[in-house]
Amino acid sequence: MAGKPYTKMSLIERNALTFESFLSRDFGNRFYQAEFLDGITARRMEIIGRIGKASSQAFLFATVLAFFDLISGSSFTYGGLTLQVTKDLTPIISLLTAGALLNTTFAFIDDQIIFRILLKIGSHIKIQNFQLLLVDKMAHNLWGDAIVPRVFGQKSGRGQTIAVNLLGMVVLVISAAMYLYPAFMVGRVFVDLVCSDARWIAKAIASLAAAVTVWALLLGAIFTTKFKFYPADWHESTDQPTEEFIRRMQSEIAKGDAGSVSDAP
Numbered sequence: 001m002a003g004k005p006y007t008k009m010s011l012i013e014r015n016a017l018t019f020e021s022f023l024s025r026d027f028g029n030r031f032y033q034a035e036f037l038d039g040i041t042a043r044r045m046e047i048i049g050r051i052g053k054a055s056s057q058a059f060l061f062a063t064v065l066a067f068f069d070l071i072s073g074s075s076f077t078y079g080g081l082t083l084q085v086t087k088d089l090t091p092i093i094s095l096l097t098a099g100a101l102l103n104t105t106f107a108f109i110d111d112q113i114i115f116r117i118l119l120k121i122g123s124h125i126k127i128q129n130f131q132l133l134l135v136d137k138m139a140h141n142l143w144g145d146a147i148v149p150r151v152f153g154q155k156s157g158r159g160q161t162i163a164v165n166l167l168g169m170v171v172l173v174i175s176a177a178m179y180l181y182p183a184f185m186v187g188r189v190f191v192d193l194v195c196s197d198a199r200w201i202a203k204a205i206a207s208l209a210a211a212v213t214v215w216a217l218l219l220g221a222i223f224t225t226k227f228k229f230y231p232a233d234w235h236e237s238t239d240q241p242t243e244e245f246i247r248r249m250q251s252e253i254a255k256g257d258a259g260s261v262s263d264a265p
Contacts, residue, residue: 008226012109016116021237023124031121041138044114048140050107055178058100061093062182065189068093087198091205094189098212101182105216109223128152179220186213 009017023031030036064071071085122130131138131145147164149156190210193203233245241249 004230006228006230008228010226011223012112012116014227014229015113016120018236019117020120020124021235023120025237028124032125037134038137040114040117041134044111044118045138045140047107047111047114051104051111054100054103054107058097058104058182059178061097061100062185065090065093065097065185088202090189091193091202091209094186095205095209095212097182098186098209098216101179101186102212102216102219104179105220109219112223183213183217186210 022028068087068090072087118130118134122128122133127133129145131140132142135142147160147167149161149164186209190206193206231244232242234241
């Protein structure tokens with residue numbers, strides 16, 4: 001495909017284009033019915049709840065690992081049983097941290113996919129802030145929508161653009177640190193156990209936690225990377241060829257016919 005025109009986009013953006021192709025079909029009105037809008041907003045609010053729960057668990061478990069030396073040797077009572085906090089618990093907590101990090105990654109990707117779908121639904125009917133139209137169903141991150149510079153109606157000035165760019169950089173750094181913090185703690189536990197004389201089962205659990213963490217990080221990296229996509233010869237939501245493909249085929253057929261005529265005696 002060298003030399004062919006291409007578009008770079010993330011997998012989430014590409015998935016949104018697939019949904020956008022459905023909007024032009026004869027069943028496209030379904031996506032503007034109250035039943036569908038109620039359903040998609042409810043699903044997004046559920047996913048947002050998953051993000052909050054999983055990310056809180058990942059942060060909490062990672063913090064326990066970070067300060068485990070302070071609580072090691074203590075005991076607590078649960079259900080009538082007295083449990084001793086020992087170093088043997090670190091691989092288990094590490095695995096719980098990795099699982100919470102993976103759940104956070106899954107939920108965040110799902111949330112962004114639904115967000116892109118909502119944008120496509122709105123842009124198809126020329127509504128640029130479709131989420132505001134659904135505020136009675138899904139009041140979430142309204143501050144984020146309000147802070148985005150406007151290009152329609154009353155246009156935003158340069159000051160807002162600069163402020164949003166600065167805020168974006170701060171949020172990016174903090175978000176990356178909070179996402180990598182649990183991964184770092186899982187990695188530290190894995191290295192400590194592998195280099196120690198711990199039991200093999202502890203090393204196995206720590207290795208599983210490290211593998212789950214790599215899964216989460218790799219998945220996040222894949223969905224944030226922009227890949228190359230090339231024009232296809234067929235429409236995505238139908239079995240019909242694209243207009244460009246039809247013109248190219250007609251041109252090749254015409255050239256073939258002209259060659260046959262010129263070769264005739």
